[in-house]
Amino acid sequence: MDEFRPLEEYGLIGNLETCALVGQDGAVDWCCLPYIDSPSVFADILDPDEGGRFSVTPSGEFEATQQYMERTNVLQTTFETESGTVTLTDFMPVIEERENEEPQRRGIYRQVACTEGTVELDVEFSPRFDFARAETTVESIEEGAFASGDDRRLFLSSPVDLDTDGDGATATFSLDAHESAWFTLGYMMHTPDDDENCEALLDRTVDYWREWAHSCDESECLFGGVGHDHVVRSELVLKLLYYRETGAMVAAPTTSLPEDPGGVRNWDYRYSWIRDGSVTVRALTGLGHVEEATGFVDRFLEHSREGDTAEVQPLYGVEGEIDLEEEHLDHFRGYLDSQPVRVGNEAADQVQLDVYGDLVLAYYQRFWSDGGEISDENWESLSGIADYVSEHWDDEGAGIWELRGEPRQLVHSKVMCWIALDRILDLADRTGRDGPLDEWRDAHEAIRSSVLEHGYDEEVGAFTQSYEGTEMDATGLLIALSGILPFDDERVVSTVETVQEQLANDDGLVYRYEDDDLEGDEARFVFCSFWLVNALVAIGRTDEAWTVFENILDYASPLGLIAEEIDAENDRQLGNFPQGFSHIGLVNSAMYLREGDYDWANVDPLGGPTLVQEGDQEDQQGFEGKELTQESER
Structure with missing residues (x-):
């Protein structure tokens, strides 16, 4: 055998x-x-x-x-x-x-x-x-x-x-x-x-x-030095996950490569998630690949205009299919004898309120690439999102990790709802677009007050996964990047430190959360580990962030490919392979680490800083953009 x-x-x-x-x-x-x-x-x-x-x-x-x-x-x-x-x-x-x-x-x-x-x-x-x-x-x-x-x-x-x-x-x-x-x-x-x-x-x-792919004089490249070749390989991997016919961004090219060998944590990732595609778009835009960004954003804004905004799913087929019924291939052994082998993904039917923030952030990046203009159709979509989020931000849901237990009041989902309104209100101010702005502002403030009152646990010393419990979640790292609090707020700093203590190992590899409703255990989640890099930069610990970044790169394959998770104890990669999230995280952390030229007022919590500075929207071509070139000692 x-x-x-x-x-x-x-x-x-x-x-x-x-x-x-x-x-x-x-x-x-x-x-x-x-x-x-x-x-x-x-x-x-x-x-x-x-x-x-x-x-x-x-x-x-x-x-x-x-x-x-x-x-x-x-x-x-x-x-x-x-x-x-x-x-x-x-x-x-x-x-x-x-x-x-x-x-x-x-x-x-x-x-x-x-x-x-x-x-x-x-x-x-x-x-x-x-x-x-x-x-x-x-x-x-x-x-x-x-x-x-x-x-x-x-x-x-x-x-x-x-x-x-x-x-x-x-x-x-x-x-x-x-x-x-x-x-x-x-x-x-x-x-x-x-x-x-x-x-x-x-x-x-x-x-x-x-x-x-980009070519450069590495000594003058934004990504020159540590991680340069990994960024180039990640760029090429993300392009392979781009389905050109429709502009869909696929999370990974495989199904059912296990997070827990021999266990049940086996999922089909050959679909287009709003969340994954959104952060991929923002990474590729930062690298100068605007065409891919345009196709993805247009596709999902169109979905948001079709009927009730609530009908926007977390994920779709690459041709826009909405029925992704899950089935098990019981005749397959499964990789490392891990069953079930799944095709389809029932997470398409979940409520994941954070995706509205993801979609708005993708458009926010697109807005700068479009020269600061919003079409009537796109404003209609954004207004529909703002209306929906204003009414439903306090709903329970499954959230970014697609938890398969009972719906919860998830802190990250609420923060992303706040971000959706925050960026839409900013766009309205910049362009003079109209809408029920007072209602959106009221909801914007209500979300922030709710998160600060119920999302932070004084005894734990951190923002937790949900209002209902005290479990830690790596999404707490994104509080540092969301703008909902200043970077140096003691609650932000304490959350980063608590995640390090409870969810990270000595190399800075991070678990997603303390526990979920599934059997078995999973390994360290690569995307979350890059979040730690970004959060450390945000709170001023750049040297420590560089160390974690370099530690993660050591786990890449000889070809520079990275799976969804890293089993640090056995020095192996697990989960679907290669994983878009992991390569997105690598690119965006490389941007954070070279943050000197960035406008940190426009931080993107899942991706990187918005790569446009106030008053200078020209020549933003990723590697070749003159405003993005800086000297680095590393």
């Missing part, structure tokens, strides 16, 4: 429609086709016996390393064997429809090239459609193999003859130095099997990523 591969030994490739995980053994162990929230075709990461894989691997023993081609999402796995060395290059072309050109081919492109000696390689092609629930048929064709199942088709173009056994295909072949071979797996249509066409697509894909 095959063992499960550590998450740190996977790389991610994608095409802004879907993604694939490629292991250090050369196996595609996870891929959903044709879209990121479609049923899987390869799912060995969830079940090494039944999930399905597509591997190109040396026949004998080998040592492997992985790297990305510089400033791209093109992955290279190098195998060192006793007889020689080969490099496997994996990528998915980003679909760009160009005038007077045939549509580009969708697929996974794999080139294996021998650079030294002679290497024998094994190929295994064993797709399993519909999460391995559909009958799969694999047949030999002249160019390679044809697979079908669940009304879906795959075409594998192979340079070597494949042996098929009905539900899979295999081959063994050798390459000598300076020889190479292309395997192309197409879906929806055949992929080109001509080496020249494949090389051209590789070049075009490399160019696409390098033109999109």
